[in-house]
Amino acid sequence: MLTPGRRRRPRREPAIAAGLLILVGIVVAVIALSSGGAPHTRPKPAPTPTAVRAPHRPAHHHRRAFRSTFLWPFYGYSGARSRDFGAPSGFGPPLRRGWTYNNFALLEFPPVLYHNALFFIGYNGLAKAVNKLNGHLIWRRGLGTLSAASPAIDPGRGLVFFPLLSRTRGARLPGNGRFVALSTKNGRIVWSRKVPAGSESSPLVQRGNVYFGDAGGTIYSFRAGTGHLNWTFQASGAVKGGLAYSAGHLYFGDYAGRVYSVNAANGHEVWASSLGGTIYGSAAVAFGKVYVGDTDHRVYALSKSSGRLIWDASTSDYVYSSPAAANVGGLGPTVYIGSYDGNFYALNAESGATRWSHASGERISGSGTIIGHVIYYGVLGVKNSIGLNTRTGREVFFYPDGAFASAVADHRALYLIGYSTIYQMFPRRRGAHHGPKRRAPHRRPRRGHRAHRH
Numbered sequence: 305m306l307t308p309g310r311r312r313r314p315r316r317e318p319a320i321a322a323g324l325l326i327l328v329g330i331v332v333a334v335i336a337l338s339s340g341g342a343p344h345t346r347p348k349p350a351p352t353p354t355a356v357r358a359p360h361r362p363a364h365h366h367r368r369a370f371r372s373t374f375l376w377p378f379y380g381y382s383g384a385r386s387r388d389f390g391a392p393s394g395f396g397p398p399l400r401r402g403w404t405y406n407n408f409a410l411l412e413f414p415p416v417l418y419h420n421a422l423f424f425i426g427y428n429g430l431a432k433a434v435n436k437l438n439g440h441l442i443w444r445r446g447l448g449t450l451s452a453a454s455p456a457i458d459p460g461r462g463l464v465f466f467p468l469l470s471r472t473r474g475a476r477l478p479g480n481g482r483f484v485a486l487s488t489k490n491g492r493i494v495w496s497r498k499v500p501a502g503s504e505s506s507p508l509v510q511r512g513n514v515y516f517g518d519a520g521g522t523i524y525s526f527r528a529g530t531g532h533l534n535w536t537f538q539a540s541g542a543v544k545g546g547l548a549y550s551a552g553h554l555y556f557g558d559y560a561g562r563v564y565s566v567n568a569a570n571g572h573e574v575w576a577s578s579l580g581g582t583i584y585g586s587a588a589v590a591f592g593k594v595y596v597g598d599t600d601h602r603v604y605a606l607s608k609s610s611g612r613l614i615w616d617a618s619t620s621d622y623v624y625s626s627p628a629a630a631n632v633g634g635l636g637p638t639v640y641i642g643s644y645d646g647n648f649y650a651l652n653a654e655s656g657a658t659r660w661s662h663a664s665g666e667r668i669s670g671s672g673t674i675i676g677h678v679i680y681y682g683v684l685g686v687k688n689s690i691g692l693n694t695r696t697g698r699e700v701f702f703y704p705d706g707a708f709a710s711a712v713a714d715h716r717a718l719y720l721i722g723y724s725t726i727y728q729m730f731p732r733r734r735g736a737h738h739g740p741k742r743r744a745p746h747r748r749p750r751r752g753h754r755a756h757r758h
Contacts, residue, residue, distance in 0.1 A: 374714045376417035379454035379506035380626065381673070381712075383549035384589040387628035391676035392715055395731050397691060397701040399718060402728035403439030407432070413454040413506060414673075414709040414721045416464070418488055422712075422719060422726065423464045425451045431466050431484075433491060436719065439728060443491035447484050450476045453546070456507035456514065458528045462488045465514055465528075467503035478502040478519050485514075485531065495531035499524075506546035506586065508554075510568060517543025521558055525571060535571035539564060545586035545626060548594070550608065557583025557596045563606055565594075575611035579604055585626035585671060591637045591653050597623030603641055603649070605656060615656035620645035626671035628679060629653060635695045640679050642668030648681060648690075650697060660697035664690060670708035675718060682706030687723055703727070 380387045409426030415434075416423050421442055425431040429448035434441055448468035456465045468482045481502030485494045501520030508515045514528045519542045525534040541560030548555045553574060554566045559582045565574040581600030588595045593614060594606045599622045605614045621644035628640040637653035644667040650659040666685025673680055678691045678700060684707050691701025705722030712719050720727040 372420045372714070374417060374419070375457065375459055376712050376714070377457040377459065378416065378508055379413060379456070379546050380548075380586060380588070380628075380671075383508060383510060385546060385548040385586045385626065386588050386590050386630065387626070387671065388630040388674040389676075389713055391713055395676045395713075395715075395718075396678050398732045399701065399729040400732050402717065402730055404728070405434055405439045405441075405726045407724045407726070410707070410724055411721050411726070412452045412670075412708045414712050415719065415726070416455055416457050417712060417714060417719075418457045418459060418464070421488070423455050423457070423488070424726075425453070425455060425466050426724070427451060429468060429471070431455070431486065431491065433464075433488070434726070436714070436717070436728070439726075445486065445491040445493070447471075448482060449473060450478065450502070452504040454506040456509050457488065458509045458514070461529050463494060463528060464488050465507045465509070465516075467499070467505060467507060467516055467518075469502040469504050469519070478504075481518070483507075483516065483524070483526070485528070497526065497531055497533075501542075505543055508547050508549055510549050513568070515547050515549070515554060515568065517545075517547060517556060517558075519544070521560075523547070523554070523556070523566065523571070525568070537566055537571040537573070541582070544584045548587045548589045550589040555587045555589055555594045555608075557585075557587055557598075559583065561598065561600070563587065563594060563596055563604070563611065565608075565611060577606055577611040577613065579613075584624045588627045588629050588639070590629035590639075591631075593653070595627040595629060595639050595641075595653075597625050597627060597641055597643075599623065601643070601645075603627065603639070603651060603656070605639070605653070617649070617651050617656040617658070619643035619647065619649065621667070624669045625681075628672050628674050630674050630694065632677075632694050635659060638694070640672050640674065640694070642670070642672060642681055644668065646685070648672065648679075648692065650694070662690075662692055662697050662699065670710060673710045673712065675711060675713045680711040680718075680720070682708055682710055682721070684708065689720060689722070 407426050409428040421433045422436050429451045432444045448471040450470035453467045463485045466484045469478045472480045481499040484496040501518045503518040505517040514526050517523050521539040523537040539558040540562050541558040543558050554568050557563045561580045562578050564576045581598040585597050592608050601619050603617045623643050625642045631637045639651045639653045642648045648662045664683045669684040670682045680691045682689050687707050689703045689706030707723045709721035718729045
């Protein structure tokens with residue numbers, strides 16, 4: 305702000321030695337002496353300040369994007385990949401839309417959340433951080449040419465990890481992959497390692513180490529901060545899904561139809577069980593069991609401690625989806641999973657019996673995510689998204705965009721993942737947190753479901 309200039313004293317006029325001018329000088333001098341000194345000029349007023357517009361912060365500016373303490377660190381939310389997020393009471397449909405972000409490339413897997421940012425990578429290998437409050441881009445970095453996984457967050461080190469299927473220019477074919485650690489703040493590459501076979505295994509961070517598998521069946525353990533290789537383990541087939549973690553052990557399936565338990569500290573095999581078919585999705589660990597879907601049209605539950613088969617449940621087609629698991633009030637421990645047969649199933653977690661199933665009308669490839677009392681999933685065949693009540697299987701949400709990924713959330717908003725677009729959505733119920741008013745997303749007429757209670 306401008307300040308007034310210093311007050312200045314005018315020079316006294318000298319007396320003129322003739323005629324009336326002498327008299328005038330005497331009068332002026334008398335007046336000056338009677339006033340106690342030379343007269344002060346009136347200071348010029350400071351200019352009225354004009355409104356100065358704050359400098360525009362580009363969409364990629366990051367300072368305001370990292371203040372929340374919320375963390376959704378991994379694909380499947382927890383290390384056990386249970387895909388169960390306990391949202392606040394009243395957090396659910398009907399939902400109304402806030403901002404949208406068009407990625408202009410397939411989002412086969414959902415983002416992770418850290419502070420006020422969503423981190424994700426498109427099918428084209430372009431990694432991004434987007435402000436979850438307004439949908440503005442914080443940073444982006446081209447890492448490769450082909451990617452199909454969610455990243456993982458190491459909050460203690462401020463790192464986000466991205467696996468790549470390929471970095472080959474001019475071709476989107478698996479191979480010549482890489483694993484990259486970026487700064488969450490600005491997307492700077494902190495370290496990276498070659499993965500010759502390529503990887504689409506969503507990473508996992510535990511106790512200062514990061515774990516993932518690759519298309520050649522190798523499991524890697526790196527030091528999260530430096531990229532130092534701790535150990536590798538060789539499975540019988542490609543490891544496509546993310547590794548699940550529980551009590552110091554890693555659990556995963558491979559394309560040879562085998563499920564493993566491996567010691568996370570040293571990479572030693574604890575047990576391996578052969579199921580047949582191929583296993584694409586991530587395993588989920590809950591209720592003392594390991595749950596996996598298989599392309600032999602079945603869902604399996606194995607003993608977490610021994611790998612012994614406890615039950616299997618049949619569907620009518622491939623099961624590419626990863627299971628979700630939760631203890632639902634009024635229903636009990638339940639496993640949720642979709643099938644290429646077009647049905648989404650709720651299975652008794654102890655016996656495998658069908659509690660209910662919902663006919664979606666088209667094949668389901670992606671995995672569901674439980675947010676509060678609703679499980680959300682995408683329907684590949686018709687590219688839309690559906691939300692079902694976890695206890696009854698009743699359809700409570702529909703949106704005309706979706707495919708593979710489903711949704712993530714914090715305690716304020718839900719972020720629905722369409723084919724290539726992310727939609728911020730808020731509950732419309734009284735007492736819930738709200739964002740800018742927008743027209744509510746389209747609700748289609750209720751579709752029927754088959755209920756089988758056990």
